[in-house]
Amino acid sequence: MWSHTRTVQFVDVVHSYCFTSVAPHHFRHKMAPPSPVLAVRGSNGTLLLSGPPNCNEYSSFQRDNGKSRFATFSKDGSLFGWCSGDKVNVVRVADGTTVRSLDLPKTAMLEFSPLGTVLATWQPYTKTQDNPQGEANLQLWDLNSGTCLKTFYQKKVQGWCPNWSDDERIAVRNVNNELHFFENNDFNTIANKLHLQKVSEFVLSPGPQPSKVAVYVPGSKGAPSFVRLYQYPNFGGPTSALANKSFFKSDRVTMLWNNKATAVLVTASVDVDKSGASYYGEQALHYLAVSGESAVVQLPKNGPIYDVAWSPSSTEFCVVYGFMPAKATVFNQKCDPVFDFGTGPRNAAFYSPQGHILVLAGFGNLRGQMEVWDVKKYKQVSKPQAADSTHFFWCPDGEHIVTATCSPRLRVSNGYKIWHYTGTVLHKEDTPEGAELWEVLWQPFPEGTFPAKPIKYQAAPSELGSTEAKPAQAYRPPALRNKPVTASSKLHEEEPPQNLKPGSAGDKQMSKTALKNQKKREAKKASKQETKLDAPPVQSEPASTCPAPAASTASTCGDPEIDKKIKNLKKKLKAIEQLKEQLAAGKPLEKNQVEKMQKEAQLLQELEDLELGV
Known part of the structure; x- marks a missing residue:
């Protein structure tokens, strides 16, 4: 899955939030926003480039020609750290001045604390015959003094780094089914513990105090898995939890807080679908709010959940899901759909740091098509294509994007491109033959450093031009290539974008269309009634170009937009019938499922109005 803080399994990406400035806070309002720096790491060394639109080597940083294992910025972007091999x-x-240089040749990972006061380093755990216990392989360093604050044993690379609150008042580690909480970077004293049997995952909330923590405990011996939300340090038991959600079919989860720390999205996954319906296993998406509310996010298309992304506003989230071509839908905090982007070749979603633009993309085994959307108007801005991309990052300015093809995911055609969101390529760098590109990473900046600018729809000027994807011809078997395209010959049913927000411009337009055809349907119905009155009973059924459809056949009469609405309403009513059957069988329903059932009368009335005259 892709996100600002998630690791992408099929592209080996560590994607960071775009925060922070190098300028002091009291000068920032007087100065123009600085130009972001791009870090480039590969077999030819580590270097920094000055940001877009010009991408020259950053003069304040001296290129390191060694083969760096890892590189990262501090959260405020003022510090840059890397492992040079020794x-x-x-x-x-x-200014490129050295803050610290630590003699740690085996280091493979490093991370800064949110305020840049502590540097965490990790090296693979090893043990020998002379030292069967091994050495502590996780070190925490005070960057001001250069002293080692604490060392820990951390055998697994997953979850190796302590999780800090933004103000560094709290740090958390998972140790033998317990969460150990440390306060004010004092790692010699465990301030609090949260003990849950077999707790495997946790995520600390972003933002100010009080801090909250989401924890996941996998199910065992027939018991369900569950996720609970707690507020630090209130860990008195299950009753002290802010919210609790239990579910089956879960081998692992991904938990994602929104920026305001009011809710968490939980993607629960099993590797094997026992029904055999999916090669990808099975996923479900759950919503938990700190207010205690929880719900299952209802996804109308079957198939895997590829990505989940919160809007920076924390009021909406986007889900990419379903068998290819995948659907993408934006939901509000009630888990109701707001906008459906239809279907397409995509498996990732990226909100700009300002939240005003959303990019839907298809990377990995897809061709790299990107759809750039204006979130406020839900209007498509551009549709560029970045083939073979393994990395994607928004620049903190919300104007530019970098895509890259990196090893080890792809060992050929390595390189990166910097784009304007309107689809033009501003800078392109191909890695020389025989060399490898391993990672590109934008310098982060604090929220608010780059305010959102009005969205442009005209392509930005560039000598390299754009890469708008050409319409691809769908594959057709040889026997059908000389015959006209029909609905039955299509491999996939393509769904166009649809605004689902009540009172939206799309709904108004559809309502106008319905009103325009209402008189025709009423006249048609009146004509049928007159025919029935005048003609004998046996002959009262004249030849009709629009016979009443069977129960299992969708109506194809009238306006296409009306037919589509009828189809959607019948689908919703069918789902409500299934919920009623579940309720009658004694199965407890989620809050959003109960709300859906309450809309049955309204949906039936809408269906009756639309089918008038059909």
Whole structure:
């Protein structure tokens, strides 16, 4: 799955939030926003480039020609650290001065605490005959003094780094089915513990105090798995939890807080679908709010959940799901759909740091098509294509994007491109033959450094032009290639975008269309009634170009938009019938499922009005 803080399994990406400035806070309002820096790491070394639209080597940073294992920025973007192979180096981005150089040749991972006061380093755990216990392989360093604050044993790379609150008042580690909480970077004293049997995952909330933590405990011996939300330090038991959600069919979960720490989205996955319906296993999406509400997000298309992304506003989230061509839908905090982007070749969603633009993309085994959408108007801005991309990052300015093809995912045609969101390529760099590109990473900046600008629909000027995807011809078997295309010959039913928000412009337009055809349907019905009155009973059924459809056949009479609405209403009513059967069988329903059932009368009335005259 793709997100600002998630690791992408099929592209080996660590995608960071775009925060932070190198300028002091009291000067920031007087200065123009600085130009972001792009870090490039590969077999030819590690370097920094000045940001778009010009991408020259950053003069304040001296290129390291060694083969760096890892590189990262601090959350505020003022510090840059990397493993050079024999040392761990930390420099100030503003002037390139060295902050620390630590003799740690085996280091494979490093991370800064949110305020840049602590540097965490990790090396693979090893043990020998002379030292069967091994050495502590997780170190926490005070960057101001250069002293080691604490060392821990951390055998697994997954979840290796402590999880800090944004103000560093709290840090958390998962140790033997317990969460250990430390306060104010004092790692010699465990301030609090949260003990849950076999707790395997946790995520600390972003934002100010009080901090909250989401924890996941996998099910065992027939018991369901569950996710609970707690507020630190209130860990008195299940009754002290802010919210609780239990579910079956879960081998692992991905938990994602929104920026305001009011709700968590939980993607629960099983590797094997026992019904045999899916090669990809089975996924479900759950919503938990700190207010105690929880719900299952109802996804209208079967298939895997590829990606889930919160809007930076924390009021909406986008889900990419379903067998290819996949659907993408934006939901509100009630888990009701707001906008459906229809179907397409996509498996990832990326909101801009300002939240005003959404990019839907198809990477990995797809061709790299990107759809750039204006979120406020739900209007498509551009549709560029970045074939073979393994990395995608929004620039903190919300104007530019970088895509890259990196090893080890792809060892050929390595390189990166910097784009304007209107689809033009501003800078392109191909890695020389025989060399490899491993990672590209934007310098983060604090929220608010780059305010959202009005969205442009005209392509930005560039000498490299754009890569708008050409309409692809669908594959047709040889026997059908000389015959006209019909609905039955299509491999997939393509669904166009649809605004689902009540009172939206799309709904108004559809209502106008319905009103325009209402008189025709009423006249048609009146004509039928007159025919029935005048003609004998046996002959009262004249030849009709629009016979009443069978129960299992969708109506194809009237306006196509009306037919589509009828189809959608019948689908919703069928889902309500299934919910009623579940309720009658004694199965408890979620809050959003009960709300759907309450809309049955309204949906029936809408269906009756639309079918008038059919």
